[in-house]
Amino acid sequence: MFRQFRSEVEAALADALAELDLPTDDLGIERPPDDMDATLASSVAFRLAGEVGDAPPDVAATVAEAVAVDDTDYVAGVDTAGPYVNFHANERYLADTLDAAAVDADYGALPDRDTSVVVEHTSANPTGPVHVGRARNPIVGDAVANLLSYAGYDVDRHYYVNDAGRQMAVFTWAYERFDEADLDAEPARDRAEYDLVRYYRKGNAFLEEADDDAVEAAEAEIQSILQGLEAGDEETYERVGAVVDAVLGGMKACLGRLPAEFDEFVKETRFMRDGSTDDIAGRLKETDHAVYEEDAWQLELDEWGIDKNLVFLRSDDTSLYTTRDLAHHEWKFANYDRAVTVLGEDHKLQADQLDATLELLGNDTDRLGHVIYSYVNLPDGKMSTRQGTGVMLDDLLDEAIDRARDAVESRMDDRIRDDDLTDADVERIAHQVGIGAVRYDIVSKQPAKAITFEWEDALDFEAQSAPFVQYVHARCAGILGEAAAAGIDVPGVTADADGDVDLEALDVDAGALETDAARELLREVARFPAAIEAAADDLEPHTIATFTREFADAYNAFYRECPVVTAETEALRDARLAVVAAAKHTMSNALDVLGVEAPESM
């Protein structure tokens, strides 16, 4: 509703300005401060004051006077507050919002855009367990994918597997070279990546510590693996693939706990085997920007503001990671309308080189999008899989669940309502709140900001955290459940014996909602689809987290001031129940975008 209201306001204001012979290029539409009783405002009067030769408040009055509102569905009227022109929504705006949101479990999902987009995220090298520093990628990436899906895009989620580099050759060599007896530690966890990473660490330690002859022999073996991959040798693919698939399987299980699921794991070697990397290299050689310097083929990208030359073929004629990634991205272009990549700031230069080169090769790089996030630091340094340092994501999630379980159990004692949480409920809530808190803490911040990981901060369940907004959903569910138990039947809201809700049957009067808190909550509900649209346009899922917080404030005010089940009249009660249903759908879907579960009770 907000989106339609906004376009009506824009059209009406543009018409008014045109009628006054004033420029319509910048309408200055903005959201008024919270304490202003207006749905939208315009600051055009400031800009036009000079042109008109009047003071801004007078210009605002003139403009407001000229705005015609009769043809709109949702604009009740226009007035001014000093230099601002304020637009007010009418009753039908709230009524239609209630009608739409109360009966639609998918409320907030925008119409299909008939546009496909591939979201690539995480893509961590399969070298060992996922640590929390890496966790920002799947958490942000999953939210970006969810967001685009809600915004009407047809989304595929890809994990790009770097299975062709030296790291994997070292890993494969180490796995074949050493035995369990050579390792000095038990796996930290009973899962493949924890088991195999010990070989990887052992191999790296060996390469650093062993005598020269032994290292030389090992390097020869590692080189032969790399050459085998480059030459398309099937047996080498199988050897490396065995290690990659095993480790990846474990990492997949870890990421699945978030949960972050993928539609496809795209292997880098695929673009070596199908010849597309060779094709890229050949085409690059033909461009004006290619130079052969210091025995290697390079690309001059200073035209794109990048001083650093990009080497795309080694002196031994083999390809590099970026060359393969070029082939990978042309493959994306061939199969999708848009491609979004979520990556750490340490890959920024590489991404810029990739973009520039793709453009050079004749691709439309406007179809490409990036979400770049800063590194997550530990209080005392970095995390490294090779050295085995860092906090593992599994450990963080376990700790989060444990603490959430403690919180549920301690809170059960001082509950007002003596409801019956079963052991299964406690466990369910502990998972929803614990994992939700970790995700929410990370996804709610601007990706560009650096994060220092602190156990206490990440697992704070008070106030601006996942449980705060999840609680709103639980309260909605509680009220709806209470109403159903009391035999209160609201058409369009209450499910029948089969659990089905008749979506056409909503018959409540939004006009019955005279309380400000209820109307304000409905206004927040109305904003949700626009929030999805804006967040998707800018690839900024954290703004949805901000929305959930503001929405929670509005709901809590409503909850405090508007008894639902015990409302004075049936009409009021039914209208409020519909508001609760609308709020539940809104919060449920906002949390769904963030990848945070919405508990029915907690």
Added chain:
RNA sequence: GGGCGCGUGGCCUAGCGGAUAGGGCGAGAGGUUCCUAACCUCUCGAUCGCGGGUUCAAAUCCCGCCGCGCCCGCCA
């Protein structure tokens, strides 16, 4: 050295050209005969890193400086 990013009350954070800079944590005071108090109300606390500039209007844009992070491999 160069490039990119970040710098908002003691701590974390939203806002990123417009109406008195929002929240949370913390500290202090209250609130539960009423749909879950993981909640709410009130109080305390900010030269929006520093200095210039643009603008009717700057936390927001531009320039310089300072601090922090990341990057600058024929690694991935």
